[in-house]
Amino acid sequence: MRRLALVILGGGFGSGARYLVGGWVAQALGSAFPYGTIGINALGSFLISVVMYLSLTAGAITPDLRLLLATGIMGGFTTYSTFNYESLAFFQQGAWLLGALNILATVFVCLAAGAIGLMLSRWAFGA
Secondary structure: OHHHHHHHHHHHHHHHHHHHHHHHHHHHHOOOOOHHHHHHHHHHHHHHHHHHHHHHHOOOOOHHHHHHHHHHHHHHHOOHHHHHHHHHHHHHOOOHHHHHHHHHHHHHHHHHHHHHHHHHHHHHHOO
16 A cells, blocks of 8 residues: 555656646747657656666665656656547648657657666666
């Protein structure tokens, strides 16, 4: 039950953070393109790479803290379902270029963010 409580607590925090960051980005950049979703998923990809490296490779994070951070917070923060919906909405509106751009940008930006997170973790905490 304690581990479930960690996931629930982290998920609530991550979801709240996603709501706040998404709203801020939409205000700053507009809502015509899902910049917030891409940014949230990129940041989440970066952070989960750092957390997993610190936990599984460096041994600096306990399994419970990894569960809180990766499954809980990052699970609540990242937004694959929103990304999926926004891409499909573009296609349904006939905005094929925006839909394809959203998919490509999300995949490449998140992969790059994850790789950078892993590289920085290796650099900062040793391999």
